[in-house]
Amino acid sequence: MVLILIAIVAAMTGKAGMSYLNLSNRDGRIRPEPWIGLKANASDTWKNVGRNMAVVITSVTAVVIYFQVIHGERVSLDLFPGLSLIAVFALMNAFSEEVIFRFSFVAVVHRFGYSPYAAQGLAAATFGIVHYFGTPGGIPGVLMAGYIGWLLAKSMIETKGFFWALTIHFLQDVVIFFALLMK
Template sequence: MTPLPAEGTAAGPTDGRHADIGTRDPHPWDTPAGASAAAGVAWIAVLSLSAVPAISSQELFGAIPPWLLPAQIGIVLALLTAALIVRGLRRLWRYSLIAGALILLPAAGRLFSFDLPALQSMLGSTPFDTRMQAEQTGRFAVTLGMIVVLLAIGLRPTDFFLTPGRLTAPIRPVPMLGFPKPDSWRRFGLIWGFGVASALAIAQFLVMRPELSSLPSLLPMAPSILIYAALNAFNEEMTYRAPMLATLEPAVGGRHALWLAAVYFGVAHYFGIPGGLLGATLSIFMGWLLSKAMLETRGLFWAWWIHFLSDVVIFSFIALTLIG
């Protein structure tokens, strides 16, 4: 097995380790020749279309302006126009359409009610079912819409990682995390999957301080917690990560694509659980880890698995607050 270079070191665009994804050219880790301008524009676009403007407005003025969504749609249209007419930016045309879908599909989903009491009753009609069913069903509808968009722009399911991938693929070494050699993703994924979930459980417990006597009350909700955690992990991976990686990696290289997807995913959790600056920072790391899994295994499984374990922890604490 040829060792992979560590994170931050170069991997040539023709090293043959990346499968053909939607084009005849291999997908480089470094920025492809002639793509520097596209990479810079991609960073500006992703930051502008992420939660960064909303966070800034909330912190500076105490509210998110109603014109933010139209402004971001305008940015998408400007990006698409530039990608169609500027030679150096043509490689971003697929991403521009995905960026539009990332804004419009969730907005369209909010126009419909996905509250399905019959489905809630099938899962036990617990307070957690009432809290999660409509939200997760709506997100699944958005995910299906995103898959349709990806197919419509000429990508195959394997192009956007809708496949388990190579479960034992070698990792790109990360000495700072204790992996100086190209270990198997089976080892890396298991260690970091359970490690992240355990750290998250400890942190949530210290913050919330739930009564230990309340833990048995989670048992009736356990099936719903597992089902919705699995669904949420799939929804977020196939809506917010796979489309960005599939369209940005061929355009600007794996390193830029990984960090662009990680930042976009992470800053969105400023308003989530855990939230705030710390929550966003930790979520950027999580986004980096999950993007790394998807790119290096060329599939969904390890990204979904690590995400799923963390969501089980988060959803369990949400359930505790509902019964508290």
């Protein structure tokens, strides 16, 4: 399904749209967003902020997952055979969801000249809504996933690449799958 979606986006957007799947673009100027602490500071680039966001977002995800999945449950740390599966599933899920919920919106919005906020809004709304029944779930899941959808679309737009969106999402999925396999 993801490969079909990539083909559809490629047909609609051409080479310019496909360039957003680039993993080597890791830096870019950040458009100020004062409401989340991203000010108009020349030192704020995705190279620095992306790394910091990866740590903060993964840590917050771990806390929320602990309270939603693990808290009060008996857990098993006998995961050795499952560790490689966690990494594989996390990468597959992160890649698939980034293509579906970010890349498709970013590439098409860019191709047709709409505001980048349109891609970010679509990414936030769709990613948030589908996570109501996900992990984390409920209203906290919608809010967290909506914010992540918005932020990762922003990272793709401003770096013209896929690296931070995939990396941050992968780290979150590792935490989530690890917690689910511990039960």
